[in-house]
Amino acid sequence: MKDFDAIIVGTGQAGPPLAGRLTAAGMSVAIIERKHVGGTCVNTGCMPTKALVASAYAAHLTRRASDYGIELEGVPTVDMPKVMARSHQVTLNARRNNRDWLQSMEKCSLIEGHARFESRHVIRVGEELLRAPRIFLNVGGRAAIPDFPGVDQVPYLTNSSIVLLERVPRHLVIVGGSYIGLEFAQMYRRFGAEVTVIEKGERLIGREDHEVSDAIREILEAEGIQVRIGAECIRLEPHPDGVAVGVDCSEGAPTIIGSDVLMATGRRPNTDDLGLDTAGVEVDDHGYIKVGDDLATTAEGIWALGDCNGKGAFTHTAYNDFEIVAANLLDGEDRRVSDRILGYALYIDPPLGRVGMTEAQALKAGKKVLVGRRPMSRVGRAIEKGETQGFMKIVADADTRQILGAAILGTGGDEAIHGVLDVMNAGATVDSLRWAVPIHPTVSELWPTVISQMSPP
Template sequence: MRVRIEIRGMTCTSCEGHIQSILKNLGAQNIDASYLKNNVEFQLPSTIDIEIAHKAIHDANYEISHTEIIQNKEITDKKSTEDYDLFIIGSGGAAFSAAIKAIEYGAKVAMVERGIIGGTCVNVGCVPSKTLLRAGEINNLAKQNPFNGLNTSAGIVNLEALVEQKNELVMQLRSEKYVNLIDEYGFKMFKGEAKFIDENTVEVNSEKITSKYFLIATGASPSIPYIPGLKEVDYLTSTSLLELKQLPKSLIVIGSGYIGMELGQLFHNLGTEVTLIQRSERVLKNYDLEISEAVEKALTEQGINVIKGVTYESIDQDGDTKKVRVTVNGQEKVIEAEQLLIATGRKPNTNYLQLSEANVKVGSRGEVLIDEYARTSNTKIYAAGDVTMAPQFVYVAAYQGGIVADNAIGGLNRKLNLESVPGVTFTNPSIATVGLTEEQAKQNGFDVKTSVLPLDAVPRALVNRETTGVFKLVADAKTLKVLGVHIVAENAGEVIYAATLAVKFGLTIDDLRESLAPYLTMAEGLKLAALTFDKDVSKLSCCAG
């Protein structure tokens, strides 16, 4: 394979000769070192691990800043008996990330999609829901705002027009970010359903296709729980809800995870009476208690009805009215609404793949099991994205897809690292989190120290007149290293990236204290929360942080 390594420390032609000599002794060929470009390119035999080259360069007191495989010799020079080097099942974020990188390695790539190209995010997930969420926020602010002297009002919501505009955006991004890239990168796209017929072959539309490597990137779809009577009721999922043309007067949401919360608040902001129902005794049960309490307070203050700790007895329908019978605190209760949304999680799309024919193991929920290199139990087959039940974010899927291309096609042995994955729920206030919760940190053996800063201590929230929320920092009490950051606030999703860098690179509470934070930004809450470890920030001047 052809490798390019960026090197710091080469200052002259003698350094170039030194690097060339080092690599030549390892068996590298066609070596081109340049101190002006600060890099070296060379052909590395497949029998030599790239880490050996890294070590040799490092031992010669040069610093490696980046390594890139620019050509895989085995793929470009060796004729293969298989139809493709990489065959990808699915066409979402993981699939396209893997395809683009594999093409850059020189691989022959094909992809198959049984539905709409682009996967969940652009078609029925992030893009459509977030643009409508923004519309809901604007409508809600027009109906009521926290400032004296402003007279704003909202008219009747034309949901059909909103959905049509949403669909136009989806079509635009699907074309620009997915469909148009097929010809741009030159890989083959099949339309149809793929199923494995053995460890090396899939069948698509009765055509048998072989490949050196496969990637399963089929995503996930709404999971429907068993509740007596549900099958006989006209219910909605996160997909069908976003296609409604008329605004319902009332909506019951079964499930109050991030999908249920976002879509429930969306329709509340558009003018629908919304009730969230859940089995758990508290919302967001896997989050820290302070986060759960802040979110529930915000939802109830806005007028959303939250019912917790329910046992579902049955669901039926009387005309257009859906009736959900539950038991709460030992008492039976009937909740009625015009529409019913089921938002109880997602399940991997694996049923039709015939994975057993390829000796690919799945978990209890049907998820494809992978190792730290994204390989399945069949080392020729990889998996990435929601089908593995990794964190359900498109950026995680794309990251995993890139790892697959590096390992399967580039010959690298890159390990997946999902220790500092940020997550955002786009409610208002939004919820953002990265790293360990307090409970998780204790379970991992840390002596934990925490800081909890109410949002009314953050100047940005005060001037916005929206003070329901919280900042929470979780740190190692011995080293003060930041282990986790959890936020409920407007623009929490924008703030969490800085927190992600703090967690990923092992910054400490002192590092946050000593960094300048711009006044009257929500990000200042990070620094104020750090100061709260040993100070009462209410006793500081307005910008003393």
């Protein structure tokens, strides 16, 4: 038995910084990782995918070079092994940096292997038993694979395996029309693949407002991506040319033949093999660890951070989980998850930046709202860049003047959304942003104009 002041299971976005705070406070810490240091973001999520998105954008921009008065000789080609090597090197560098950081911490022990509870305060890793009064679970998640008929009879890709694919599929069929699936759809279309997206719902990214979903579909279809919605009965079977994917849609062929299939049908938490019941840690019907507003689990002395707690499936929410726990334990504060204003982005091109409620959500909640919109075709920065797809949108409470939410589907949208996010976090009204004086020429400079033109929906 080895005793520590704290044990952290998982080295995702919350684990290493928490180890840093705890060791700086004089505590001895064991941090356990069963595979690659860095978690989903570093290894199979944000970093490799955004590196691939950057290469895909370069390929797209090269094809558009003549639009900017630049003439290139010959036809641009995509060297997929080189593209993948660049992306993988980004991952390897980040993984190494995280490992070096952890190993440089005084009083921190990095232990490799699978962790499983022996009791509430004892964890087994191989032949070792580790004990601590404080245990933090940062175990992340993985691709969820539905039990479609035939799914066990065909090879398929997930977000983890496709980021290591050193070839361009002839025809990539993506099952799932949400955030992960759409990023890979546009990416591989720009690399040269034929791409079909299959979505069970009535529209893409169903949590967004209809106008956002419709605009994103138009952007993707304009690049030659086929979109099939309303696919209620999806089935798969082997085919001489790859995989046959059967769909029941209101229009289009009933079967799609793809060389490769990417399953982008959601995520599930890595909580089914930790022995949580032994420790008294409860999970919900989907396997997410139940936590309170302070991220404490149902077992005293155990907290859950990151994707495994169901409070946010993003790198930035996982990091904020760390900030909440560290502030409460070490700084005497009372930080809560419910105080968090959620923002996120969809990294197609142009990107979608989002914060707070959609218009539909606000109306469903019974709010009296004001809505402001502006097409990117009337944003100077977008016109100058020749990237005028999309629009800006903001939703405010008509009575309190508080900003309820905003969206930018357009160039720089993932960055420009922060002007709204910051004002919302400061608790200021929409009028505060209305009288800001932003820099020209930027996308953000149009927020005051959009706000001045708000009206009831």
